[in-house]
Amino acid sequence: MPIIESQIDPHSEEFAQNQEAMQAAMDVVREIEDKVYQTELSKKERYAKRKMILPRERLAKLLDPGAPYLELSSLAGYKMYDDKDGTGAGAGSICGIGYVSGVRCLVRVDNFAVKGGTITPIGLEKALRMQQIAFENKLPSVTLAQSGGANLTYAADTFAHGGRGFANQARKSAAGIPQVTVVHGSATAGGAYQPGLSDYTIMVRNQATMYLAGPPLLKAATGEVATDEELGGAEMHTGIPGTGEYLAEDDADGIRIAREVMATLPWNQQLPVSHKPDFKEPLHSPDELLGVVPADSKKPYDVREIIARLSDGSEFLDFKVEYDQQTVCGHMWIEGQTVGVIGNNGPITANGATKAAQFIQLCEQSNIPILFLHNTTGFMVGTESEQAGIIKHGSKLIQAVATASVPKISIVVGGSYGAGNYAMCGRGFDPTFIFAWPNSKTMVMGGAQAGQVLRIVAEAKMKKAGQVDEAMLDGLEKQTADMLEAQSTALACTARMWDDGIIDPRDTRKVLAYTLDICRESAARPLKTNTFGVARL
Known part of the structure; x- marks a missing residue:
């Protein structure tokens, strides 16, 4: 297999400048995450008086010590809806993929210590995305529930789609994918159905409550007076209707029971025996990925420099390299796992589109996962491109991407x-x-291009009216450019759930190896399906 020979000098001044710019961008991400954590920590004493432990402490007790854990969408909802100070990043929950009693699971911990863990529309979108990941990758789910429920300010934006979460739970149970929930606090109205639709429910004594209507609403609606415990306490639910299967003494005990439930499932025993393949580390350190991408986004670079720091032994078999230079396709390995990769060295031409579409079909034929490394301004435009059939060939590529059934992992490394x-x-x-x-x-499109487009359109209208106001055009162009630039940043996009999280470039190889292994295990895993899911009878 050919080896990529890097043309980058990691000791150069340019590399240092690129590295500094990328590190600064990554530091902003970590500062936001830390601010959320510090907000959580500030509530420690308050919840300790109620004999509760904080969300991230619960997570630490749930996960296997030292095992891999990949947090997802940590900045979802950042400065959206009623999040004015940025502490709402995470959208009310801490989610990720980790190991519980040796079983790889999708875990969700309601972050009740920050804004009550209430759910805005983006919080709902995050919850639905986590369910999608668990379902597609056949991952059991463990939820540590304690939330203020839906943010009623946005009830009209969450109610209809909120039902999808419950439907997903029923379908996961029917598909044979276990769901475990520990109820640490209040689960009211629609929130009560989340543990109710879980396969295993654990409730914490004197803390957990589940009811369709709490005592105040019950009194207002029917005149009946009842205590929390009578209406929906842990002892009542585990002892009388059987809504919960296990009664825990406190937070830690509930998490212990959840771990024991997962330990009893023969989840890993159902997989065929596999051996982790030997592999070589890249010849160029993944740590150098901080300095590979130019700080100036307008400056081009070769995506192979990224591939050289991701691929085993920095090996890469370039596909149709003479046919098109702008779209790079080829084969490589990541920790012994075969991967097809598609990257950008510029706009997608007609030839680049046909090349990539053919490559996707070849990966589909051989059941090879595909890695997409984004850095493109889009499809090439102009008379020559149109006459070359850019729409026709671009449509072929889009069809291939949409219909390929192999795992597809995208990393947005640039534009x-x-x-x-x-x-x-x-x-x-x-x-x-x-x-x-x-x-x-x-x-x-880029902010500058968008500003110019609107300026041209507005100027044409002004000319027809017989009066051109240059100052107004300048203002329109700048306002549009600034608005789109602000909306296109990594922070703005991850807040809107356009990705599953911002990652440190240095961690890219580890993240890819982990997610590829999840995909491999999912493909090999048999499931014992049933018709309606497991119901409490």
């Missing part, structure tokens, strides 16, 4: 603009996983 985002398997094309680097930008 991802216009239909180029679609052709490179952006969020709308349901990649198995999609992550972004902190320098990345995603939008219909």
Whole structure:
């Protein structure tokens, strides 16, 4: 297999400047995450008096010590809806993929210590995305529930789609994918159905409550007076209607029981025996990925420099390299797992589209996962491109991306603009996983181009009216450019759930190896399905 010979000098001044810019962008991400955590920590004493432990402490007790854990969408909802200070990043929950008693699971912990863990529309979108990941990758789910429920300010935006979460739970149970929930606090109205639809429910004594209507609403609606415990307490639910299967003494005990439930499931025993293949580390350190991408987004670079720091032994078999230089396709390995990769060295030409579409079909034929490395302004435009059939050939590529059934993992390493985002398997094309680097930008077009377009359109109207106001045109162009630039940043895009999280470029190889292994295990795993899911009778 050919080896990529890097043309980058990691000791150069330019590399240092690129590295500094990327590190600064990554530091902003970590500062936001830490601010949320510090907000959580500030509530520690308050909840300790109620004998409760904080959300991230619960998570630490749930996960196997030292085992891999990949957090997802940590900045979802950042400065959206009523989040004025940025502490709402995470959208009310901490979610990720980790190991519980040796079983790889999708875990969700309601972050009740920040804004009560209430759910805004983006919080709902995050919850639905986590369910999709668990369902597609056959991952059991463990939820540590304690939330203020839906943010009623946005009830009209969450109610109808909120039902999808319950439907997903029923379908997961019927598909044979176990769901375990520990109820640590209040689960009211629609929130009560989440543990009710779980396969295993654990309730914490003197803390957990589940009811369709709490005592105040019950009194207002029917005149009946009842205590929390009588109406929906843990002892009542586990002892009388059997809504809960296990009664825990406190937070830690509930998590212990959840771990024991997972330990009893023969989840790993159902997989065929597999051996982790030997592999070589890249010849060029993945740590150098901080300095590979130019700080100036307008400056081109070769995507092979990224591949050289991701691939085993920095090996890469370039596909149809003479046919088109702008779209790079080829085969490589990541920790012994074969991967087809598609990257960008510029706009997607007609030849680039046909090349990539053919390559996707070859990967589909051989059941090879595909990695997309986004850095494109979109499809090439102009008379020559139109006459070359860019729409026809671009449509072929989009069809191939949309219909390929192999795992598809996207990393937005630079710009991802216009239909180029679609052709490179952006969020709308349901990649198995999609992550972004902190320098990345995603939008219909660049801010400067958008500003110029609106200026040209407005100027044409002014000329027809017989009066051109240059100052107004300047203002329109700048306002449009600034608005789109602000909306296209990695922070803005991850807040809107356009990806599954911003990752440190240095962690890209580890993240890819982990997610590829999830995909491999999912493909090999048999499921024992049933018709309606497991019901409490």
